[in-house]
Amino acid sequence: MSETETIIKEEVTIKFAGDSGDGMQLTGKLFTENTALAGNDLATFPDFPSEIRAPTGTVWGVSGFQVHFGSRKINTPGDQYDVLVAMNAAAFKSNLSMVKRIGATIIINTDGFDSRNLRLAEYENADSPFAHIPLEGYELLKIPVTKLTKEALADSTLGRKDQERCKNMFVLGYLLWKYNRRLDNSILFLEEKFKHKPDLLVANRKVLKAGFYFGETNESFTSRYQVDEADLPQGRYRGITGTESLVFGLVTASHKSKLPLYYASYPITPASDILHNLVALEDYGVKTFQAEDEIAAICSAIGAAYGGSLGITGTSGPGLALKTEAMGLAAMLELPLVILNIQRGGPSTGLPTKTEQADLLMALYGRNGECPIPVLAVPNPSEAFYIAYEACKIAVEHMTPVIVLSDGYINNGAVPWKIPNPDELPPIQVKFAVAPENGIDYLPYKRDVNGVRPWAIPGTPGLMHQIGGLEKEDGTGSVSYDPDNHQLMVKARQAKVDTIADFVPDQKIESGPESGDVLVLGWGSTHGVIESAVQQLLSEGHKIAHAHLRHIAPLPNKLGTILNAYKKVIIPEVNNGQLVKIIKDKFLLPVIPFSQIKGMPIFKDELVSFITKHLS
Amino acid sequence: MAEANQPLEKAPLRSKDYASSQMVRWCPGCGDYAILSQFQSALAILEIPKEKVAIISGIGCSSRFPYYMNTYGVHSIHGRATAFATGLRLTRPDLSIWVVTGDGDGLAIGGNHMLHLLRRNLDINVLLFNNQIYGLTKGQYSPTSQPGLKTKTSPSGLSDYPLNPLAFALGAGASFVARGIDRDSKHLRNLIIASHQHKGTAFLEIYQNCNIFNDGAFSLFTGKETKLDHTILLESGQPLIFGSEKQYGILLDGHLPKRVDLNNRQYSIDDLWIHDEKDIYKAQILARFFDAPGEMTDTSFPRPFGIIYQEAKPCYQDLQEFHSKETMESQSEKDIQELLKGKSSWIVE
Numbered sequence: 001m002s003e004t005e006t007i008i009k010e011e012v013t014i015k016f017a018g019d020s021g022d023g024m025q026l027t028g029k030l031f032t033e034n035t036a037l038a039g040n041d042l043a044t045f046p047d048f049p050s051e052i053r054a055p056t057g058t059v060w061g062v063s064g065f066q067v068h069f070g071s072r073k074i075n076t077p078g079d080q081y082d083v084l085v086a087m088n089a090a091a092f093k094s095n096l097s098m099v100k101r102i103g104a105t106i107i108i109n110t111d112g113f114d115s116r117n118l119r120l121a122e123y124e125n126a127d128s129p130f131a132h133i134p135l136e137g138y139e140l141l142k143i144p145v146t147k148l149t150k151e152a153l154a155d156s157t158l159g160r161k162d163q164e165r166c167k168n169m170f171v172l173g174y175l176l177w178k179y180n181r182r183l184d185n186s187i188l189f190l191e192e193k194f195k196h197k198p199d200l201l202v203a204n205r206k207v208l209k210a211g212f213y214f215g216e217t218n219e220s221f222t223s224r225y226q227v228d229e230a231d232l233p234q235g236r237y238r239g240i241t242g243t244e245s246l247v248f249g250l251v252t253a254s255h256k257s258k259l260p261l262y263y264a265s266y267p268i269t270p271a272s273d274i275l276h277n278l279v280a281l282e283d284y285g286v287k288t289f290q291a292e293d294e295i296a297a298i299c300s301a302i303g304a305a306y307g308g309s310l311g312i313t314g315t316s317g318p319g320l321a322l323k324t325e326a327m328g329l330a331a332m333l334e335l336p337l338v339i340l341n342i343q344r345g346g347p348s349t350g351l352p353t354k355t356e357q358a359d360l361l362m363a364l365y366g367r368n369g370e371c372p373i374p375v376l377a378v379p380n381p382s383e384a385f386y387i388a389y390e391a392c393k394i395a396v397e398h399m400t401p402v403i404v405l406s407d408g409y410i411n412n413g414a415v416p417w418k419i420p421n422p423d424e425l426p427p428i429q430v431k432f433a434v435a436p437e438n439g440i441d442y443l444p445y446k447r448d449v450n451g452v453r454p455w456a457i458p459g460t461p462g463l464m465h466q467i468g469g470l471e472k473e474d475g476t477g478s479v480s481y482d483p484d485n486h487q488l489m490v491k492a493r494q495a496k497v498d499t500i501a502d503f504v505p506d507q508k509i510e511s512g513p514e515s516g517d518v519l520v521l522g523w524g525s526t527h528g529v530i531e532s533a534v535q536q537l538l539s540e541g542h543k544i545a546h547a548h549l550r551h552i553a554p555l556p557n558k559l560g561t562i563l564n565a566y567k568k569v570i571i572p573e574v575n576n577g578q579l580v581k582i583i584k585d586k587f588l589l590p591v592i593p594f595s596q597i598k599g600m601p602i603f604k605d606e607l608v609s610f611i612t613k614h615l616s
Numbered sequence: 617m618a619e620a621n622q623p624l625e626k627a628p629l630r631s632k633d634y635a636s637s638q639m640v641r642w643c644p645g646c647g648d649y650a651i652l653s654q655f656q657s658a659l660a661i662l663e664i665p666k667e668k669v670a671i672i673s674g675i676g677c678s679s680r681f682p683y684y685m686n687t688y689g690v691h692s693i694h695g696r697a698t699a700f701a702t703g704l705r706l707t708r709p710d711l712s713i714w715v716v717t718g719d720g721d722g723l724a725i726g727g728n729h730m731l732h733l734l735r736r737n738l739d740i741n742v743l744l745f746n747n748q749i750y751g752l753t754k755g756q757y758s759p760t761s762q763p764g765l766k767t768k769t770s771p772s773g774l775s776d777y778p779l780n781p782l783a784f785a786l787g788a789g790a791s792f793v794a795r796g797i798d799r800d801s802k803h804l805r806n807l808i809i810a811s812h813q814h815k816g817t818a819f820l821e822i823y824q825n826c827n828i829f830n831d832g833a834f835s836l837f838t839g840k841e842t843k844l845d846h847t848i849l850l851e852s853g854q855p856l857i858f859g860s861e862k863q864y865g866i867l868l869d870g871h872l873p874k875r876v877d878l879n880n881r882q883y884s885i886d887d888l889w890i891h892d893e894k895d896i897y898k899a900q901i902l903a904r905f906f907d908a909p910g911e912m913t914d915t916s917f918p919r920p921f922g923i924i925y926q927e928a929k930p931c932y933q934d935l936q937e938f939h940s941k942e943t944m945e946s947q948s949e950k951d952i953q954e955l956l957k958g959k960s961s962w963i964v965e
Contacts, residue, residue, distance in 0.1 A: 037962055185960075238961040248956055255952050262707050284955065287936075289706060292732040296699035299692070299729075303672070303703030306690060307711070311703065329693050418964075419956050458670045458688035458704075458711055466636065466682045468691025469675075478638070479683065 004216075005223045006180065011070030012227055013078030014175070017095045018087030018112075019056055020049060020063045023168035027085075028065025029414075030172055030186050035069045036239045036416045037185055039229030042069035043528065044414040045077035045601070048353060057120030059090045071228040075380075075528035075535075077413060079603040080104075085171055087145070088112030089121035089129055105139040107174070109167070111146035143214075145170050152210035156203050166207040173211025180226045183212055233418060240417035242381035242410035246340065247277040249388025251284050252420075254310050256389075257396060257428035262304035263312045264289040264297040269352040270408040271316045271342040294322035298339065302326060305335045308432065308457035310392060314340035316408075317359050318349065321366070327401055328367045329469050331493065334445075334453050336395035336402075338388075343407040343524075345599045354599030355409035357524050358575040363403045364553055364582070370490045372497040374398075375553040378406040379527035381415045387550060390504070393428045398500055399452045405552075407574075409525045409601050431455065435462030444477040451496035498554050507556040512538055512545025517615055519566035521591070523549040523579055526572050526602055533607040542615055552582065560587055568614055570594055572602055631656040634666060636686040642677060647798035647824035651745065652684055654801050658808040659687075664712050671714045672701040674721035677752045678745035678824070681716040695726025698733040698742070705738045706933060712812065713739070719746045719760040723779055727759075734788035734817050736932040741811040741818045746781060749830035762833070762908060781821045782903040782924055786896070791816035793899065793925045797823040799838045803849070803921065810923060816931045836909040837919055846909070850902070850922030855888035858918045865889075866917065873901050875917060891922075899925035 014031070016024040025046055035042050047064040054061030068078030080100045086092035087109045099106060113129060123129055130140070149167040156163060169190075176183060187205055194201035215224075240248075254261035263286065265275045279288050287309075291297035298313045305311030315323065320341045330337045343359045345351025363375045376391050378384045387404060395402045433456035436442055444465045445453050456463040465477060473480035474488055510527075511534055512519075522530045527548050534546040547562055549555070563569055563583070571580050572594040580593040594610050596602050634656040642648045659669065669687035673679035675694035682689025688711075692700045697715045705713050715722075715733075722730050722744045733740065749767065750756040756769040760781065764773040785793045792814040796804040804822065811818035823834045836842045848858040848866070856866040863879050865888040876883045892898060902924050905917035 033960070037960075039962075039964065232964045234964055236957065236961050236963050238956075238958045240958075251955065252952060260707060262703060264703060281955070284951065287706060289703070291699070291702075292728055295696060296702070296729050296732070299696040299699035300703030300706070302692075303690075303700040303705075304707040305703075306700070307670075307704045307708040309703075309707040325693055326696065333690070419953075419961060422952050422956070458708065459667055461665070461667045464666055464687050466638075466685070466689035466691065468673075468682070468689075469693050470691065 006226050007223055008226050008228065010072055010227070011068065011074065012082045012179075012225065013066065013068040013080065014083040014085065015064055015066045015081040015095055015098065016085045016171070017062055017064040017091035018085075018168070019091070020051075020054055020061050021056065022063070022087045023165065024063050024065050024087065027168040027172045028067055030189055031175060032067050032414060033189065033239055034176060034181050034186055035067065036237070038181060038227070039232075040069040040071060040227055041074040041230035041232060042067060042416060043074050043077045044068075045409065046412050055120075057088060057090055057117050059094050059121060062091045062094045064091070064095065069227060071230050073230070075532045076601065076604065079605055083107065083175075085175070086112070087167070087171070089117040089123060092129055093121045093123070099138075102137045104137075105141065107141045107143060107171070109145035109171075110142045111144050143174070148210065148214065149207050152207050153203055156199075156206075158199060158203050162200070163203065166203050169204045169208040170211035170214070173208040174215050177212045177215030178224055180224050183208065232416065235418045237416045237418055239414055240381060241412065241414045242378065242384045242406060243273040243277060243412070245381050245384035245417065246378070246388045246404075246406065246411070247274055247281070249385040250278070250310075250312060250338070250392060251281055251286060252385070252422050252425065253389045253392030253428060254285060256422060256425060257310060257392065257430050259308070259310040259396065259430060261286045261312065262289070262301060262309040263287070263314065264291050264300045264304070265314045266291050266294045266297045266319065268294075268316045268319045270344060270411055271314045271319070271340065273411065274314045274340060274342070294319040295326060298323040298326040298330075298337075302330050302333065302335060302337055305330075305337050306333070306457070308455070310338075310396070311336065312338040312340070312392075314342065316342045316344050316352075317346045317362075320359060320362060324367050327373060327403075328369065328371050330401040331367075331371050331373055332469050332472070333467055334399045334493075336399055336455070338391045338395050339401060339403045340388075341403060341405050342411050343405060351599045353408065355407045355525065355601060356574050356597065356599060357405075357407060357526070358578065358597070359405065360523070360552065360575065360578040361581070363405055370494065372494050372553065374400060374402045374497055374500055374551070376402065376404050377524040377550060377552055378404065378410055379524060379548055379550060381410055381413050382417050383550075384410060385420060389425060393426065394500055394503070397429055397452070397503075398450065398496060399455060400497060405524060407525050432457055432460070433463055434460065443475045445472050446475050447492065447496070450499050451492060501551070501554040501557050504551050504556060507547060507549070507559040507562055509562065510546040510548050511535065513543055514545070515565035516543030516545055517566065518542070518544045518568045518570055518611060519563065520544065520546050520570050520572065520611065521549070521563070521579070521583070522546070522572055523552055526574065529602045529604050529607055530572060532604045533611060536604070536608055537611060537615070544611065544615070549579070552579070555582075555586060563587055563589055568592060570611060570614060572596070572607055574602060629660050629663065629666070631660040634659050634686055636684055638683045640684050641680065643828050645827040646677070647747065647826070648678060648681070648745065650798045650801055651743070651804065651822055651824060652681065654805040655743070655808055656685070658805050658812070661805075662809060662812055664812075668710065669712045669714070670704060670708075671716055672697045672704065673716040674718075674726055675752070676718040676721045676750070677747075677826075678716055678718040679721060695721055695724070696729060697721070698726060698729040698740075701740050702733060702736075702738055705740055706936075709933060713741070715740055715742045717742065717744050719744065719748060719758045719781070720750050723781060723784070724759045731784075731788045734785055734790040734819060737789070737791050737816040737929060738932045739815055739817070741814075742820065743808070743811075744781065744819065744821045745824045746821050747824045747826040747830055748778075748833045749826050751826045751829055755829035761830075765830075767829070780903065780906045783900070783906070785819040786900055786903050786925060790819045790925070791927045791929050791931075792818040792923070793903070794819070794923045795821045795823070795921050797834060797837060797921060798825060800921070807923070814926060816929060846918050848905075848918040848920050850891045850920050850924065852891055852893045852923070855885050855890055857885070857888065864918075873905075873917065875915070893923050893926040896925060896927070
């Protein structure tokens, strides 16, 4: 056995790629968990085909899991890969262009490169996969993973297919060795996952160890890598996905407000996971309802809110379009409601499993009539919790529907998460109306100083009233067609939403000086890439800053002052320039768009080079 | 829930106590007035506290109903009252919830939600006012309009086939299916009471005359001359007899209904079909008594009124409660923290 050299790395991006059935999501998840326990900061990005079981071996059936980890702050799942694990020729073909040009490692399962796999991946001849790789720049490791897996299971009673399915554990074991990790917590996970299937547990554990020892004993691999612990703030951490983070925010809001949570939804990618997660939380007072369509989902949530629950509905782009009319009803009834929109590529069915930020204008304006609704945007998986909580707080305290925009990139991504203490969150004030003194009529649309009407729920004696989608008379809430009253009510509903700006934090600078050459303004899931790009340019000595919007309607106070403190404002978005329109409209500034609409997150290097052009 | 102090003894509520102070603004002569009045009367008989009643409607003439009731009420959006009521029902088991809808609101734009409400069997009472026309939008045909009907959108006569609401409801798995008519007020009131008493979704179709755009659509069933020969009042345990002199009966010949003349002495009352509300097969045959109004022939059947079908089966929220054991009250702050912590966490020092 030769000496193994250990190289210290500051950050690494690994892409696990294989057939949909190769178990790459699980491999990625387990490697990520191990990485988190090793104390690294990290971000992940799963990437799977929209076909449930695409034909085996084809390029469109490739499923991938990307993890970026390091000993420094990690903001994104990484642009290009330091390591590509390709379980077959199709996975290799579809990911090769994303591998770093120099110094990267490509690990291939040679058993996935037989003539059948090469044909399915549409390679012309057996040599061609590697013909175009400048091999001197790469570390290309050819490992017969399937064969070695079967050898490790030579004495197993499992069938051939079940044996082959263990091959992802060989890869995991090998990478755990390669990154100087411990096997024990991955074994613990397997013991939990297969506690009712002892033969699968034995096999997976055996193959995992075989992968690890293969690294240790094989003479041809001489270098291991070490990524040291990141300097994270003190506290208790766990791994969390954006979806889980959102769900915990909602449940915590329900708990703190003492309002039962009612979540109604219709299955749609990528929002369905929210329903899957909430269904499991019935013990926390959560009631879920899988409705017959998007419209029924939102209408039933409004019905629940009318009855005094925390009514929530969730969907993705096309579903939000269907909910439009009912959002108007919620705005007219002035009832609390939270609408989650986990954006995906559009229009129409678009790119269901790919990410995009193109529903901003729909969220802001996509309703008939003058219909202002507060819009919040989640910047990353960690903060989804706080945004969800705040959305519930605004909805209940200001008696309004609230839209929360997230996207597939945030919801499916995972990060280490500092576990919040619910006691430290601001309280959510709920005031159900009670019967007024004798002789005074109850006025359902009498507003308080913040323009908020009372919440009188059915079952309360003395407060019987009738409300609906027709225009209301100020105060009484009776049907009114009076011209002046209509204008008054339109302005009152707008003023109520505008006032919310005084109840949310003022706009802040994320990083960089308070004035300078360029401000990069973002919203939603571009947070990580903007922060990384700005950090790099700051370290190069540029006068550049990053500001990120969590509130898009109403826009936070002090935003105008910040925008005017820089010579140029650049707005990167995964759409055709939607926030750009809002900022131009509101502040009359010549902002510069950076639009990328590829169903993928923006890459740091591309953003850096775009900004650099505007810095000179 | 907020509860105000109430006097210990209260005078019983009368039907006018359920009327709101709003002026009723349906057209003079509209069938809706009679339904409103019988509904208020039924609530008084049932002694339901006003604050415990929630009436949810969609859009259309019938959907103005909540404004005229001194109860909780929501005039929601077109076709979605059933969906709105679903969320209210799932979160508020204590309320008496009524959906007031029409043939357009409940069977055209809201047909999907109606189907699923009936299928789920939530404890909600649906009053479907069927006037076979769009009234509020001023006279277009509806999904229950009769073939050939001339309306603003079918000037040369309607080519659509009409939906059979009772067959639809039975097909969707409804546990209570009944039909009433605005002109037979006492019968209607009893059906409203029966709807309330039924646990599960009660589907009550009410024929209602629109005297402006579709006047006389049901005159065959209400006219002195024709009513008795063209309608049959269903009563559980009673034979199916009808006619001006109770001279006709209906029996089952195998699986086929047969209309017989009791005067010709070939058949007696003992041969007739006895109405059984709990028999789904018979209910499906009764729902098919849906001949186009016109000349009575030997093969046509009278239109049935009354409870066609009623079945005691668990409703959605009972099943939900059965499946979920714990409630909010049993949870403490610690549990939320445990939830946030998850199964595996670590400390960064």
